[in-house]
Amino acid sequence: MKNKNNKHIEKMIKNDFHNHTPDIIDSIDFKELVPQQSAKQSIFKRKLPYGLVATFTAIVIVLMVVMGPEAPIAPGNGNGVDPGTTLELSSKQEFYSVGAFSAVTLLDQTLDNNNVNAKTPMVKPLSNQDTALIEDYLSYVNGYINMAESIIMGRESLSFHFKTSPLDDYTYSVQLSGINLNGTTYTRTLHYNETEVDEGAYIIDGIMVINNVTYKVEGEVEIDDDDIEMSLIATHPDNEDTYLEIYQSIENDEQTYEYEFVRNGDTIFESSLEIEFEEEDIITEITHETLDVELELTITRLLHQQDNALTIEYEIDSKTQGDEEGIMILRVIYDETQSRFVYEYVITIEDGPATFTLYKPRQYQETE
Amino acid sequence: MKLEQYVKAIQKNDESAFEAVYHKTRHAVYAMILPIVRDRSLAEDAMQETYIKMLKYIHSYKKKYKFMNWLLTIAKNTALDTYRERSKHTYINAQDNPDLFISKESTVEKRMMSEYYLSFLSKEDQQIVLLRVVAGLKHRDIAAILQMPTGTVTYRYQKALNTMKKGSKEGKDHEKQE
Numbered sequence: 001m002k003n004k005n006n007k008h009i010e011k012m013i014k015n016d017f018h019n020h021t022p023d024i025i026d027s028i029d030f031k032e033l034v035p036q037q038s039a040k041q042s043i044f045k046r047k048l049p050y051g052l053v054a055t056f057t058a059i060v061i062v063l064m065v066v067m068g069p070e071a072p073i074a075p076g077n078g079n080g081v082d083p084g085t086t087l088e089l090s091s092k093q094e095f096y097s098v099g100a101f102s103a104v105t106l107l108d109q110t111l112d113n114n115n116v117n118a119k120t121p122m123v124k125p126l127s128n129q130d131t132a133l134i135e136d137y138l139s140y141v142n143g144y145i146n147m148a149e150s151i152i153m154g155r156e157s158l159s160f161h162f163k164t165s166p167l168d169d170y171t172y173s174v175q176l177s178g179i180n181l182n183g184t185t186y187t188r189t190l191h192y193n194e195t196e197v198d199e200g201a202y203i204i205d206g207i208m209v210i211n212n213v214t215y216k217v218e219g220e221v222e223i224d225d226d227d228i229e230m231s232l233i234a235t236h237p238d239n240e241d242t243y244l245e246i247y248q249s250i251e252n253d254e255q256t257y258e259y260e261f262v263r264n265g266d267t268i269f270e271s272s273l274e275i276e277f278e279e280e281d282i283i284t285e286i287t288h289e290t291l292d293v294e295l296e297l298t299i300t301r302l303l304h305q306q307d308n309a310l311t312i313e314y315e316i317d318s319k320t321q322g323d324e325e326g327i328m329i330l331r332v333i334y335d336e337t338q339s340r341f342v343y344e345y346v347i348t349i350e351d352g353p354a355t356f357t358l359y360k361p362r363q364y365q366e367t368e
Numbered sequence: 369m370k371l372e373q374y375v376k377a378i379q380k381n382d383e384s385a386f387e388a389v390y391h392k393t394r395h396a397v398y399a400m401i402l403p404i405v406r407d408r409s410l411a412e413d414a415m416q417e418t419y420i421k422m423l424k425y426i427h428s429y430k431k432k433y434k435f436m437n438w439l440l441t442i443a444k445n446t447a448l449d450t451y452r453e454r455s456k457h458t459y460i461n462a463q464d465n466p467d468l469f470i471s472k473e474s475t476v477e478k479r480m481m482s483e484y485y486l487s488f489l490s491k492e493d494q495q496i497v498l499l500r501v502v503a504g505l506k507h508r509d510i511a512a513i514l515q516m517p518t519g520t521v522t523y524r525y526q527k528a529l530n531t532m533k534k535g536s537k538e539g540k541d542h543e544k545q546e
Binding site: 009010012013014016017018020021022023024025027028030031033034229231247 | 372373378381383386387390391394395398399408411412415416419420423424426481482485486497498501502529532533536
């Protein structure tokens with residue numbers, strides 16, 4: 001963990017370079033330099049690595065679902081973990097379906113009451129010990145932790161049903177079903193058209209309905225030898241400048257997910273999620289950036305550990321509220337007073353006041 | 369929109385996409401070049417040359433590599449070429465050139481504050497620090513660009529931060545004594 005002096009040096013160097021980098025763009029003649037030729041296309045050399053893709057795309061779907069702040073709390077047993085449950089997608093249609101579901105669900109949950117006024121969560125340092133502020137902050141972090149647990153523990157299941165779309169404007173449809181956080185089954189349908197623009201490269205356009213809102217979905221998928229990339233944009237039906245873009249890249253053992261939410265043409269937040277699987281641990285890095293604040297969470301789960309505690313290193317850089325670093329040790333415990341499982345956070349703020357403990361809802365649907 | 373997506377647009381001759389890429393990468397490119405050429409004027413030339421090469425070879429970029437890593441590798445090689453070329457023709461004396469980057473000899477006031485701190489580090493450690501702090505790269509990406517193990521980058525980065533802190537403290541103590 002870095003100390004304050006080191007952080008000061010890092011910031012000073014960064015600011016110094018950002019202030020002194022020369023601007024040479026006017027000396028570049030773009031038209032002269034870029035040859036007028038078509039872009040080199042990837043070549044589809046072998047079968048899609050659908051299994052791998054599916055595993056993590058499914059994780060992202062759950063991530064999106066869990067991010068909903070009003071999601072009900074489900075009872076569960078909270079015992080043990082079953083890492084590595086995988087979902088085998090067997091076709092690119094399934095891949096489209098889960099990608100579209102990710103984008104549309106996150107957009108739907110980001111928008112407040114389905115209008116274009118996004119919820120703007122506040123991230124503030126904890127060190128002033130204002131109880132309400134800490135609670136507010138932790139509620140926000142808790143959303144990420146809920147999604148991180150899904151990612152790290154991975155116990156999802158989905159099913160798919162393919163058919164010709166009944167809608168005139170679309171050729172295909174794929175229906176995706178899964179279990180919601182409150183234990184109920186949900187179903188979402190993507191109606192779409194698909195165009196193969198090159199070998200291994202597809203464009204889709206379609207619609208998906210969530211909460212009676214019809215979201216437009218457009219995307220590109222490219223499959224190369226060892227990697228797959230997908231970008232999808234879900235657009236609000238009443239405002240084409242309000243959308244959520246997801247970019248997913250899966251290369252060998254590295255998975256990266258990036259999200260950008262744009263409201264009325266302005267970027268409101270950008271998030272990224274990277275998962276690394278090591279021999280002894282699983283490390284998930286989550287970043288969330290708005291105009292005012294950068295939040296970085298590094299969540300480490302040590303494998304072969306009895307109590308399944310997660311170590312969360314957090315770092316907040318706020319333009320208005322100051323900076324802060326600290327560590328949270330998180331465990332799932334049973335709250336007898338409420339007869340349910342909750343998260344226990346033991347928070348230690350670096351250079352801050354004493355360690356303190358807080359409890360937050362756990363929104364994860366356990367499977368017996 | 370992400371860098372790789374802008375690159376696709378550049379490949380389709382979209383000039384505004386190039387401008388976006390330039391603004392997203394220019395600090396990183398400068399941070400890669402400056403510790404190698406050790407001269408701001410040369411760094412500016414190498415920076416320009418880097419973007420010219422990027423555009424010339426944009427169609428050969430393969431998306432299996434991260435674009436930032438690809439661009440910074442061009443920047444590194446261009447900076448090395450620039451430095452070698454300059455060295456052939458000029459004997460560079462740090463004390464004669466106040467614009468020289470990263471030498472302990474000149475006073476703190478003459479330079480960017482960061483230069484003072486970075487002057488406590490080897491050239492390679494400067495690159496690690498700048499790629500991490502200015503370019504915002506992850507340790508594994510820095511490792512790929514500098515062709516060293518990720519663990520080495522992590523270790524050297526932390527050590528470099530401590531070296532700069534220690535060096536600046538000793539410098540201040542020395543000034544007080546004087």
